[in-house]
Amino acid sequence: MFIGRITGSVVSSQKVETMIGQKLLIVEPLRVNEKDQSDLTPTGRSFIVVDTVGAGQGEVVLCVQGSSARFTPETKTLPIDAAIIGIVDQVHIGPKEIFNSKD
Template identity: 45%
Template sequence: MHIGRVIGTIVATRKDERLVGSKLMLTQPLNIDEVPVGDPLIAVDTVGAGIGELVIYAKGTAARHAAEKLQSPIDAAIVGIIDNIDVYRDLIKK
């Protein structure tokens, strides 16, 4: 899984019917300093994440399990809200 922040939503009236009812959250991947890395992806919310929240997201089949929609076109999902990132920074530079 990865660290991200919900930075917006995608509005799409015409879409696969299995995406209807799912919130399409624009999710910005972050590093451990909460600095953006790479471009945002579209993840389905499965835990009630709000705009601005720091989240855990998963990709691939894991995302369809999270959404409990195994037969859907979902390939990314928010699976947790991060309370805290506990990092031992001296271990990174080693």
């Protein structure tokens, strides 16, 4: 699993039938700041993921890759290798909160 921020969306007019109606989003993985663990910083990579939870632009989400992406009822028949499985509310490192969606 990884945490990422939604940076965009993908529209595809031609696709396999099982993908019709699936919301595709671009997610940039985030990591804990290596210097002081004070926040989450972007990695510079991007993934296209299927949204299973109704996430939106700018939200921080929890994603899975590989065969785990097909373990939800919504994705078990889809030809995918990445899916959003949650929207992140908070991230803590030890006693310190480094992300809060309410901020």
